[in-house]
Amino acid sequence: MEIRIEKAKTLKEKPDFSKLGFGKFFTDHMFVADYDGSGWHDARIVPFGYMPIHPASTVFHYGAEIFEGMKAYKTADGYQMFRPFENLKRMNNSAERLCLPEIPEDMWIEGLTKLINLDYSWIPDKAGTSLYIRPFMFGNDESLGVHAVHNARFVIILSPVGNYYAEGLNPVKISIESEDVRAVRGGTGYAKCGGNYAASLRAGKRAEQQGISQVLWLDGVERKYIEEVGSMNVMFKINGEVITPALTGSVLPGITRKSIIEILKEKGYKVSERLISVDELAQAAENGTLEEAWGTGTAAVVSPIGHLYYKGKDYEVSGNKIGKLTQELYDELTGIQWGRIKDERDWCYKVKI
Numbered sequence: 001m002e003i004r005i006e007k008a009k010t011l012k013e014k015p016d017f018s019k020l021g022f023g024k025f026f027t028d029h030m031f032v033a034d035y036d037g038s039g040w041h042d043a044r045i046v047p048f049g050y051m052p053i054h055p056a057s058t059v060f061h062y063g064a065e066i067f068e069g070m071k072a073y074k075t076a077d078g079y080q081m082f083r084p085f086e087n088l089k090r091m092n093n094s095a096e097r098l099c100l101p102e103i104p105e106d107m108w109i110e111g112l113t114k115l116i117n118l119d120y121s122w123i124p125d126k127a128g129t130s131l132y133i134r135p136f137m138f139g140n141d142e143s144l145g146v147h148a149v150h151n152a153r154f155v156i157i158l159s160p161v162g163n164y165y166a167e168g169l170n171p172v173k174i175s176i177e178s179e180d181v182r183a184v185r186g187g188t189g190y191a192k193c194g195g196n197y198a199a200s201l202r203a204g205k206r207a208e209q210q211g212i213s214q215v216l217w218l219d220g221v222e223r224k225y226i227e228e229v230g231s232m233n234v235m236f237k238i239n240g241e242v243i244t245p246a247l248t249g250s251v252l253p254g255i256t257r258k259s260i261i262e263i264l265k266e267k268g269y270k271v272s273e274r275l276i277s278v279d280e281l282a283q284a285a286e287n288g289t290l291e292e293a294w295g296t297g298t299a300a301v302v303s304p305i306g307h308l309y310y311k312g313k314d315y316e317v318s319g320n321k322i323g324k325l326t327q328e329l330y331d332e333l334t335g336i337q338w339g340r341i342k343d344e345r346d347w348c349y350k351v352k353i
């Protein structure tokens with residue numbers, strides 16, 4: 001794969017790496033490639049900046065857009081990415097669902113590494129910080145006809161991000177949404193596409209107005225079974241067993257979810273991937289068998305849940321404190337990602353600089 005590199009003439013001033021927040025700053029370069037029906041061409045790394053897009057481009061009218069989210073962590077002699085080929089697999093599953101072209105493995109890994117190598121000085125080194133990687137693709141036909149696209153653009157942008165928990169691992173408040181739904185079986189729930197997020201914003205806004213940080217979605221048909229939280233999968237420890245909603249097609253198959261399940265099983269926990277109804281969860285909260293609850297996702301890694309709100313009731317989880325297992329899982333997974341714990345499962349893709 002030939003990648004043309006056009007370096008930025010002037011480099012940006014770096015932000016204060018101790019005050020990064022999430023997704024606010026971008027590095028000096030970005031990767032771009034175009035697809036024209038016959039294949040990918042003109043793979044290039046160019047200065048980060050605006051892209052002229054035709055006003056009739058498919059993405060603006062029919063929402064053909066998919067994305068990924070992953071992280072690179074600074075190491076003593078370079079950096080490492082966490083399971084980047086899992087993200088490629090998921091990106092291509094999303095592409096298949098939205099009739100967008102697949103990304104070849106060599107373009108994926110060479111695009112990522114050449115871009116990060118060039119912007120290596122943007123990988124923050126403070127505790128808990130990392131370089132967030134946002135690959136995305138959109139349909140880019142310049143016509144208003146409704147059909148599977150012929151032209152697409154694939155872009156990778158990079159953003160140094162801070163510790164998600166500036167004041168330590170804090171339990172979040174989650175409201176169980178009984179009105180809006182995010183996805184239905186047969187729809188695009190398992191694809192990481194912008195459209196799923198567009199559909200989720202109204203409920204998120206309503207929750208925010210009540211001081212609640214995220215929404216827990218129920219299945220789109222019966223509004224009975226727990227699906228996932230905003231941009232995280234969800235897990236519950238009930239009576240010593242860990243239960244997480246099965247991947248029924250409307251739930252996003254998280255890579256953090258998959259990794260945490262592996263870690264839990266190795267630790268000897270019983271993990272059930274199955275349907276869990278909101279009534280079962282409420283009952284467990286009421287009779288004290290709900291011991292811990294947490295979300296899993298690339299941005300926050302493991303996020304403890306302190307309160308669940310459902311139909312006017314407030315269920316407190318683990319006394320609104322971080323559960324013991326939640327903390328253990330956070331420490332283990334971030335330990336592997338930041339290189340503090342030996343990566344025995346070969347999850348990290350290491351690059352020397």
Ligand SMILES: *Cc1c(COP(=O)(O)O)cnc(C)c1O
Nearest residue numbers: 231232233252254255256297298
């Ligand atoms: C990305 C995402 C997740 C988490 O996936 P990870 O691979 O663990 O980052 C969960 N739910 C939704 C809706 C997502 O978009």
